[in-house]
Amino acid sequence: MLLTIDCGNTNTVFSIWDGTEFLCTLRTSTHHARTADAYFTWYSTLINHYGIKADITDVIISSTVPRVVWNLRVFTDRFFNCRPLVVGKPDCLLPVAPRVDQGTQPGPDRLANAVAAYDRHGGNTVVVDFGTATNFDVVAEDGAYVGGVIAPGVNLSLEALHSGAAALPHVDVSQPERVIGTNTVGCIQSGVFWGYTGLIEGIISRIKAEYGRPMKVVGTGGLAPLFEKGDHLFDTIEDDLTMHGLTVIHKYNKDQGNI
Numbered sequence: 001m002l003l004t005i006d007c008g009n010t011n012t013v014f015s016i017w018d019g020t021e022f023l024c025t026l027r028t029s030t031h032h033a034r035t036a037d038a039y040f041t042w043y044s045t046l047i048n049h050y051g052i053k054a055d056i057t058d059v060i061i062s063s064t065v066p067r068v069v070w071n072l073r074v075f076t077d078r079f080f081n082c083r084p085l086v087v088g089k090p091d092c093l094l095p096v097a098p099r100v101d102q103g104t105q106p107g108p109d110r111l112a113n114a115v116a117a118y119d120r121h122g123g124n125t126v127v128v129d130f131g132t133a134t135n136f137d138v139v140a141e142d143g144a145y146v147g148g149v150i151a152p153g154v155n156l157s158l159e160a161l162h163s164g165a166a167a168l169p170h171v172d173v174s175q176p177e178r179v180i181g182t183n184t185v186g187c188i189q190s191g192v193f194w195g196y197t198g199l200i201e202g203i204i205s206r207i208k209a210e211y212g213r214p215m216k217v218v219g220t221g222g223l224a225p226l227f228e229k230g231d232h233l234f235d236t237i238e239d240d241l242t243m244h245g246l247t248v249i250h251k252y253n254k255d256q257g258n259i
């Protein structure tokens, strides 16, 4: 069985893939100091709690935080006795090489999103991923990741308002009833919710215009469904997109005899 690990700047997610479906998804916050033993304590507690019989033989990691990779490698080696594939490292093959400026290291989550979107929907696709950042990942006709857009994430923007303005409280994102807020919280919710709706619409339409041909739009990440409620922004929403990409990349490396 395959353990897929998606380590973002805020959260780290483990999923177990049995070759057909994900048996479970476990989420913890990302801490670069978390040790291999701590990962295992957390992992085995939850696996036992859910009664999952997981015989992990392979591990693939996407990490946007370089410092956590070392502990995850030790975790993989010590508890599963295997060497993980790490997306973005030279020894992890991708089905199609990214086409970006020389010296650019695209985020491994964006590479996995591109592979997953191509596998499910073909090329000429843009992924909108709501994580710590809100990133737009453009997938060309042949499945290559060809760049995109990085905007500050929704929760990061809310935190920035709260920490930069003494009179503004911490507010959770939600869709406000009205655009014109009549209290402080309503004003902030409106700014962030409708501001992001405009950002998403505007960037997608500019990407499409620049790309010059029809594109499919796939939303992913925790907040995609919330924004879809406000307006029709996405052709589809898939919360397991990054994880699916990791399973496809793993299979590709296996098929190529690389692992």
Ligand SMILES: Nc1ncnc2c1ncn2[C@@H]1O[C@H](COP(=O)(O)OP(=O)(O)OP(=O)(O)O)[C@@H](O)[C@H]1O
Binding pocket: 007, 008, 009, 010, 011, 012, 130, 131, 132, 133, 172, 173, 220, 221, 222, 223, 226
């Ligand atoms: N209605 C909501 N309001 C606020 N947060 C939400 C809502 N729905 C989901 N979320 C948040 O979305 C997050 C899941 O998103 P996702 O895993 O894509 O990104 P992340 O973990 O925040 O970022 P990264 O992957 O960069 O670490 C969870 O932290 C969850 O709290």
Ligand SMILES: CC(C)(CO)[C@@H](O)C(=O)NCCC(=O)O
Binding pocket: 008, 009, 064, 104, 105, 106, 107, 108, 109, 110, 131, 132, 133, 135, 150
């Ligand atoms: C943009 C984020 C933070 C989104 O998780 C991540 O993909 C990342 O750190 N990327 C590196 C830079 C790039 O993708 O061009």
Ligand SMILES: [K+]
Binding pocket: 008, 109, 129, 130, 131, 221, 242
């Ligand atoms: K993510």
